[in-house]
Amino acid sequence: RRILLINGPNLNLLGKREPHIYGSTTLVDIEAQAHAQAASLGISLETFQSNHEGAIVDRIQEAAGWAPLKSSNAPSADSDGGQGNIHKLSRVSAIIINPGALTHMSVAVRDALLGVAIPFVELHVSNVYAREPWRKHSYFSDRAVAVICGMGAYGYSAAIEFAAKHMRVQEG
Numbered sequence: 001r002r003i004l005l006i007n008g009p010n011l012n013l014l015g016k017r018e019p020h021i022y023g024s025t026t027l028v029d030i031e032a033q034a035h036a037q038a039a040s041l042g043i044s045l046e047t048f049q050s051n052h053e054g055a056i057v058d059r060i061q062e063a064a065g066w067a068p069l070k071s072s073n074a075p076s077a078d079s080d081g082g083q084g085n086i087h088k089l090s091r092v093s094a095i096i097i098n099p100g101a102l103t104h105m106s107v108a109v110r111d112a113l114l115g116v117a118i119p120f121v122e123l124h125v126s127n128v129y130a131r132e133p134w135r136k137h138s139y140f141s142d143r144a145v146a147v148i149c150g151m152g153a154y155g156y157s158a159a160i161e162f163a164a165k166h167m168r169v170q171e172g
């Protein structure tokens with residue numbers, strides 16, 4: 001069983017960025033703790049952070065075993081145009097995503113998640129409902145299995161435990 005943790009724009013700055021809002025834990029610490037937790041739960045965890053919307057779309061497609069063209073580290077497409085790859089390449093069972101500001105902006109990342117049809121948890125370190133009004137709108141929440149916000153770095157632990165124990169996961 002594989003779970004993919006995606007962090008979007010500026011989350012590489014966790015720990016340094018507005019610590020009164022996002023806390024002092026770095027993304028390196030969060031990912032290290034997440035890997036340890038996943039190991040103890042007997043699941044395989046992959047982590048990915050990017051400041052680029054298109055890179056996140058590519059990574060979500062790869063999670064379904066669909067290889068975006070021209071991606072150097074993507075699995076190679078075969079002669080049937082890629083669809084057949086789904087059965088040959090391992091598919092991620094669940095995605096945990098903190099889309100950062102893309103939460104409030106990105107139809108493309110939403111479409112990628114719906115396109116691959118991999119169940120996902122939406123996660124925010126801060127309580128987006130207690131901040132600027134425009135942070136209340138998410139392009140993801142209506143299709144997420146669960147939404148976590150305001151738990152700080154602990155939200156990542158909660159999301160992994162939930163994904164590992166409670167989400168319907170496919171063998172892959």
Ligand code: DQA
Binds near residue numbers: 123124126128
């Ligand atoms: C965030 C909340 C977003 O509104 C913001 O743009 C972020 C981080 C969070 O984790 O609290 O970059 O997703």
